[in-house]
Amino acid sequence: MSENAEITGAISSSDDIKTAEKFKEEANEYFKKQDYNRAIELYTKAIEVDPTVAVYYGNRSFAYLKTECFGYALTDASKAIELDRNYVKGYYRRAAAYMSLGKFKLALKDYETVTKARPNDKDAKTKFTECNKMVKKLAFEKAISVEENKKNIADTINLDDMAIEDEYTGPKLENDKVTLEFMTDLLSWYKKQNKLHRKYAYKILLDIKAWFMAQPSLVDISIPDKSKFTICGDIHGQYYDLLNVFKLNGLPSETNPYLFNGDFVDRGSFSVECIFTLFGFKLLYPNHFFMSRGNHESATMNQMYGFDGEVKAKYTAQMAELFTEVYNWLPLAHCLNSKVLVMHGGLFSRDDVTLSEIREIDRNRQPPEEGLMCELLWSDPQPQPGRAPSKRGVGVQFGPDVTHNFLSLNGLDYIVRSHEVKNEGYEVAHDGKCITVFSAPNYCDTMGNRGAFITLNGKDMEPNFTSYEAVPHPNVRPMAYANSLLKFMC
Missing domain, CATH: 1.25.40.10 (Tetratricopeptide repeat domain)
Structure with a gap:
């Protein structure tokens, strides 16, 4: 034998x-x-x-x-x-x-x-x-990194030393503040493949870090009865598809609020443009524009899948480190009208997790390999009951019974998560109680999937889905800035 x-x-x-x-x-x-x-x-x-x-x-x-x-x-x-x-x-x-x-x-x-x-x-x-x-x-x-009193990168930035050259004709902050005019200028400036001046880029990062530091790990959002609210999934550096979302659904505003549910960067080679656009809108409409951390808002993922390389190519290694500091403060989840929990990955390896426990997570760190923070960023649903080891090797897979138990314990109606490519850009699972939304169409220029976003209103909180095709982008391939060991991934 x-x-x-x-x-x-x-x-x-x-x-x-x-x-x-x-x-x-x-x-x-x-x-x-x-x-x-x-x-x-x-x-x-x-x-x-x-x-x-x-x-x-x-x-x-x-x-x-x-x-x-x-x-x-x-x-x-x-x-x-x-x-x-x-x-x-x-x-x-x-x-x-x-x-x-x-x-x-x-x-x-x-x-x-x-x-x-x-x-x-x-x-x-x-x-x-x-x-x-x-x-x-x-x-x-x-x-x-074991130096005990290691200084934050944010504390070493001196904006006064950064001059604005006369030849720079791009978007400019007004009195150091993001305005609607700045954002509309930025969208068209980026569309033409131009670069935001480093002084304004650093200023946005410093201001956004201060804002996120003041937020809890679980943010509560109140949506009035007659108001529309939009949830977007992974963007993954696909800037021109992000512009298409705004074309289809309107620019963010106080009457058109958005939640972007993690994985803003990596893989797609316009991640810098995506993240500054999202951070800009967050600063412009801080109480009507929300961002959750995804598993790709981490130093290891960024070093492997392109964001770190892209920031260094377009700006500096110092800025790449500053991004890591900012990402450590991104909220981990959002609760809409005390009825819908939104997180990037999914649920947990134990049954007794409460919203108050999520709210108290110490998130100012790189994602750990186990525990609540890890599972919020990495877990996936499965059709069969119970739990199983993750197909990703990180987090856990959870069945419909796990979802129902969690919702019952916390008085919720359903959960929304992202993290997975879906053919139509979304999927409704677990008897309608677990919804996936993924907003990067033709992911990595290879998957052929549609993207989607969810709209709902405060009165009934019923999810409505808009699905869309990818749009053309300049001839810069995905993973162009990624570690050469992972170029096979796209």
């Missing part, structure tokens, strides 16, 4: 082998068409017929990576390696999954295995070198 057969406890028949291969080939075709979910279904069928083949798990792992199911990708890659220790792509896939989860030391170990197996493989050597740099960089940053 072969080693592979011993692992699975059975030898596959020749008919099974042919059937499984057919499923694999069909899955490969869907993968090429970027229909990753269908590819995953077919790789799964191949595995069900013949669970002894490492390649099936390796291919499904790659498809899971493409759909951001990093936990599943990691499990499949490990299974492929278990079946065939010499299957080099298995180590590649597992390293990519570890990288996506910010587990750089474990990724480095797998890349080292690949370079030993393929000493002449330039790609493997490059990935090993890049990953090694990342491990050393993080170790250095950790060493210097």
Whole structure:
């Protein structure tokens, strides 16, 4: 009996082998068409017929990576390696999954295995070198961050030292304040691919940090009976699609309030434009424009998926650090009319979590790998009851019973979350009690999904959905500023 057969406890028949291969080939075709979910279904069928083949798990792992199911990708890659220790792509896939989860030391170990197996493989050597740099960089940053009285970057910024050059013709703050004229000028200035002056950019960041620092981790919002309120999901640096939301639904104002539910940046290569637009509207309408933290408002995600590189390319490394300080103060959730809870990710690994407990979370930090703050940013719903380990490798998956129990305990009607691509830009699950909204259409220029936003009014709080297609953008590809190890993700 072969080693592979011993692992699975059975030898596959020749008919099974042919059937499984057919499923694999069909899955490969869907993968090429970027229909990753269908590819995953077919790789799964191949595995069900013949669970002894490492390649099936390796291919499904790659498809899971493409759909951001990093936990599943990691499990499949490990299974492929278990079946065939010499299957080099298995180590590649597992390293990519570890990288996506910010587990750089474990990724480095797998890349080292690949370079030993393929000493002449330039790609493997490059990935090993890049990953090694990342491990050393993080170790250095950790060493210097233990200084007890480390100064905030915000305290080191001197706006008086920043002169406005005569040739600058872009938007200008009036008496150091954001105005409607400034915002309308900024929208058109950015649309033409121009850059906001660094003095104004820094001023916006300093002011927004001060505002967010005064907010609780859970913000209560009151919506009058006859007033409209809009909830948007992930934007992910897709500035021209953000402009389209405003075209379809109107600019933010005191009579047209918005909540943007995290993941404003990364992947899309106009993240700087997105974040300053949103921060500008927050300063202009502080009580009618709201922003929740997403899992991509974190230093590790920004270093991997492009925002950190984009800020350094368009401004400075100092500004990139200042963004990290600002993101640490973003609220984690919003409660609308004491009826609807909105968070980026989802619910929790335990049943007794209350709104008051969320309100008291100490959020001024990088997202931890477990606990309430982590789960608010990372969790996902599942159709089956109960809980399961996250497909992402972080947070938890929660079923309809978990949602119903949470709503009952806290006197809520339903929850709104984002965090996941949906074909129509939204999905209603858990008997209408768990709604997903995702506002980045044709995500990463590859997924072909629509975007959506939710509108409701204070009287009945009934969600209404507007779904829309992607609009053209300048020829700058997604992930243009991302870490080279993750360029495969788009």
